[in-house]
Amino acid sequence: MTETITLGKAVNHGLRRALENDPKVVIMGEDVGKLGGVFRITDGLQKDFGEDRVIDTPLAEAGIVGTAVGLAIRGYRPVCEIQFDGFVFPAYNQIVAQVAKMHYRSNGAVRLPLVIRIPYGGGIGAVEHHSESPEAYFAHTPGLKVVTCADPVDAYSMIQQSITSDDPIIFLEPKRRYWEKGTVDLDAPLADAFPLHAARVTRPGTDATILAYGPMVRVALDAATAAAEDGRDLEVIDLRTLSPVDYPVIVESVRRTGRAVVVHEAPGNLGMGAELAARITEQCFYHLEAPVLRVTGYDVPYPAARLEEEYLPDLDRVLDAVDRAFGW
Amino acid sequence: MTETITLGKAVNHGLRRALENDPKVVIMGEDVGKLGGVFRITDGLQKDFGEDRVIDTPLAEAGIVGTAVGLAIRGYRPVCEIQFDGFVFPAYNQIVAQVAKMHYRSNGAVRLPLVIRIPYGGGIGAVEHHSESPEAYFAHTPGLKVVTCADPVDAYSMIQQSITSDDPIIFLEPKRRYWEKGTVDLDAPLADAFPLHAARVTRPGTDATILAYGPMVRVALDAATAAAEDGRDLEVIDLRTLSPVDYPVIVESVRRTGRAVVVHEAPGNLGMGAELAARITEQCFYHLEAPVLRVTGYDVPYPAARLEEEYLPDLDRVLDAVDRAFGW
Amino acid sequence: MAKGEGTTGTDIPAGGFVQLLTPDGDRIDSVTTADGTTYTVDFTDEEYRDLYRDLVTVRRLDAEATSLQRQGELGIWASLLGQEAAQVGSGRAMRPQDMGFPTYREHGVLYTRGIDPIMPFGLFRGVDQGGWDPNEFKFNSYTIVIGSQTLHATGYAMGITMDGRTGSADGEAVIAYFGDGATSQGEVNEAFVWSGVFNAPIVFFCQNNQYAISEPLERQTRVPLYLRAGGYGFPGVRVDGNDVLASYAVTRTALDNARNGQGPTLIEAYTYRMGAHTSSDDPTRYRIASEVESWKAKDPISRLRAFLTRQQVAGEDFFTETDEAATALALGLRERVLAMPDPEPVRLFDNAYPNGSPEVDEQRREFLAYQASFEGSGH
Amino acid sequence: MAKGEGTTGTDIPAGGFVQLLTPDGDRIDSVTTADGTTYTVDFTDEEYRDLYRDLVTVRRLDAEATSLQRQGELGIWASLLGQEAAQVGSGRAMRPQDMGFPTYREHGVLYTRGIDPIMPFGLFRGVDQGGWDPNEFKFNSYTIVIGSQTLHATGYAMGITMDGRTGSADGEAVIAYFGDGATSQGEVNEAFVWSGVFNAPIVFFCQNNQYAISEPLERQTRVPLYLRAGGYGFPGVRVDGNDVLASYAVTRTALDNARNGQGPTLIEAYTYRMGAHTSSDDPTRYRIASEVESWKAKDPISRLRAFLTRQQVAGEDFFTETDEAATALALGLRERVLAMPDPEPVRLFDNAYPNGSPEVDEQRREFLAYQASFEGSGH
């Protein structure tokens, strides 16, 4: 059944299917029950699957992830919801020292097929701690995989793929895109979906490669549309997977276009853009017409809501970077 | 008075001077009192300054940093000791959401002149969680400054400079170098010391620039010595400050040498090397004869002790990277 | 005023908490808890009226904020509706030298500290992160990450001891606010550990408003929260958080114990969040109207009004005057909120570091240059 | 064996803990605590001898490990010396279906589970991170970050409930081990919160060995640790951790309560770390010899030996045999430890991810190529 639904609803449908398909899947987090989560992503799930499958937890993120580890050891597949990006840090110890390491520690005996869902990023006019982009903290951590969706189609399949994967996965949801719509085939077999750890060329182009993910894919696409009016044909790649990154797709593109711009909301310093720039430069050294440029959040704490428009990369800043890449 | 002392002892002397110079300085952490810390860095300090100035704390890292924040609000200058790198994560929430943001949050009203000392890195044959290099997690966080020393002279001055600085500072101590000796002038005025947030060209050279910090500076210097035998003149820069990085010194060097290799123990993916490579490429694009290469820990959890020699960058791996840079 | 004619309690009454004013406005002279502590208040008529004024004012200001939010003038608002007595009682119990560490909902406490109520509006309007100087106002910034401020409060209290500012009647003490949900956070429990070990002069004031967003109390504990304290070696007491007199009495005693060197106390103020969690919340999804109704009967303001009326401490004129004054204040506040200027964009680079940073400076320069590039371009 | 002739306790005795065997080897028939629970054991002679064998064996194996460490064959060793009774008693109290979550010191528990004692030596020798399959042995990996395993244990216990495996005598239960120092960690307190809220079938077994490295108990709490449980709504009990009978009895009851659906219990096993924290530690810096001496008089093994002798349950032959068997086992263990092969370097890339990772695969390939480049180069 093909439906036009929001990204948030697509995650909801994906979770529902995961709960239906595997009795070991459980959802746990703050307010995920009757309320359906503060973004309503788990709306209706507790009603249909019961309080044992959709668990309202105490207000303690280390507890959410730490007990999920224990449930996973017992054979469950927990899906943890962290309410907002800025509230994942109480669970950080469990994530980097336990979730990321237990498979390695146990010489492969323990698998922790758990998913940690985090609505992330800014642009919703929120107060402090509600607009952050913590992906680098996870991508830098061996043992974790990190993915993020940018549209309802991916949201629907990627959440399911993440739950069925045996790797522990940080699943980042671009909260400002929760309300954007797309057409999703809810009956499509998961096996036919675009692979989880693959980048996608969302818009083919020839003149420069724009690398974006999550909330910034839309910005990159808009920039490409605007650039087309100026006669520049930009290729937009949606990374989709941040750890591991799908480098072959990226390298092929940049070797072809000779220019790359990375866009993300997180602060630039040691962000995804740094790694992408370093790798691309290594692998495309003689193809690059300009250094890989980055359009990112600034290296200050996420600012007050009335400053976030200035903080967040937008179409103009992307085009400005493209200009600079051409003028190098 | 000039003395030949170990790096560990130099930190100890620096802490002692800080305690003497300012009654608001307090040291807090697990086992910092009678035991003098597991590495004896605070040896003798509680005896001489009392239990109110050198505080044995409950076993809770969030508590150490969180109460230090409160003490700092009250006008103290707390120096927190985290026992090992791998145990800083329970405090991560306090560090990234409170320590890093409070000055910003308060529109500049609150200063948190606190220092968080962390012995870090591998090479001591330890069990899990005792050999990690978490610098990227902090350097990516706006609002924190991150420094690391590589020898006793810097250890002695940098710890004091960090304590007198009003910025919150993550002070990383290369634990495998605690026992290496150097000659330190303990009476030299702090004002005359090399500045805190400055990189130093430790070994001038002309053919390639090796960027290292903390425990890897010695490896870089050894590599330079070995390379000299092959007729290659390597410049070694000790970064000293990881956030902010002292780019002018680096950029000047790389523009001169045309080649750069970054060395660190932390996993490569989104590590310091990524940022350095990205920035150097941006600022030295037409000077580079080869991409900036990285010699780092691998992207796996820190391995068991009997594998760490393979994991850690060593002289050979640095020389191999230099070779590759020359062969590009 | 003469002592009220309420019964003299000899132990915690049926409700399981310290109460000095019943929902009907009956005054209970004093309450003695199981550990032998007697709680009472001895207010002048004027003081009673002041408390009433406080309650009405903080409710009115809160209502104004709610309306500003609905009109799109605030990004979000965390209403204190229903919790006025807990906040006014505990806030008025603080002495000038005491320091408060709030969550994001303590607008009432802030008001009683004599602080300009405009202060948190920067945060909720989104023009800044809510910053002021905690030491100037003896009131810390609002803290949004649940529970973190309890450790800051504990550290600050340790500093009081280190400064030798406990052990006497003019000593200093700290009060840390948090909710029922917060009691599940590891950091809050660490604050209990530290306060016990260091005998810190601190009062943990937990407003148990029965909910953490949608989650009812039983998702955080299966026993009353005030019992938590015993396991850390300090007293816990439950107070009727809708009773401003009891909230005052219990907090005053606990703060004075702390300043005298007797260490921490956990107060559980049993109250109810009458409104939504914040303006973004929809409580109809998770609680029934009758529950809210039943709490209306325990309203903190109406019971004090009934008492004042019955005792002839105040009459209609006073009540009308009070309402009018509160409304005037609220409308003044509204004006000032509307007049809050949007920050200059470049301000986003300020105050990342006390000593600044070359990287941030560079980004600021680039930002200004980039902005300038649009000027005159009609962009 | 007939019931011992010790006194029948009616409440927690003077030491403030449940004790069934005094330091002198006198048997106390049973102890009833304030909440009405009666603790006793009813062992056959053979069972008593088995317990003794366990105690001697785990101490002997531990000594061998200490000596291996001194000889440079282990990177570090965390000795259980002095804590044998707490570990053997609680370990033997587990039923086959129960699951254990240890720290890094529970070699004695591991042994009683019938697990090959070689298992943790990979970790301490540094040839691996100590990995085994927790589900195969019903015993989790050693956990080094203090306290983290208590949350894993809680989650696992929640899973037992979800699987419908509580509520009967053959239900499952979990035991989580941790130290006195660990009680300060936020995560441990969160485990208490969760266990209370979800009525999880779990026993929190705290070995209070009086120290967290150099820090004495008063740096973690000013009241006995077992009291912590009350604030979370479940029972806490203190047991003489140097008394293997009491440790067994209390743990057995708590585990059975858990499996029967009665939820969590916190057990504080009051004991003493006779040796250094680990082989890297120097306890002379922070504790006096007389303290250690005074605890020698409370040795867990000598009291059981005195009891067995007095009751004629065992004689010199048995004791000699037991020592010899333990020594033989220890020497066998030594051989096997020495024979542990160093891992192949390339193994460092294994098991980063269940599904692998192209990045790690690429690094493995490069690593092998790099290694190969040295071959034949005489490097």
Ligand SMILES: Cc1ncc(C[n+]2csc(CCOP(=O)(O)OP(=O)(O)O)c2C)c(N)n1
């Ligand atoms: C660490 C953390 N996790 C989650 C949140 C999101 N959140 C904001 S308020 C709240 C509920 C708080 O409940 P309680 O402590 O009872 O305080 P109340 O809002 O009822 O006053 C939650 C879960 C947060 N702010 N911080």
Ligand SMILES: Cc1ncc(C[n+]2csc(CCOP(=O)(O)OP(=O)(O)O)c2C)c(N)n1
């Ligand atoms: C989070 C964390 N912080 C610090 C340490 C370092 N450390 C190892 S053991 C220990 C003391 C533990 O004391 P306790 O819990 O009483 O257990 P014991 O060693 O006495 O058995 C410390 C501080 C650690 N392993 N983990």
Ligand SMILES: [Mg+2]
């Ligand atoms: Mg609440």
Ligand SMILES: [Mg+2]
């Ligand atoms: Mg201990």
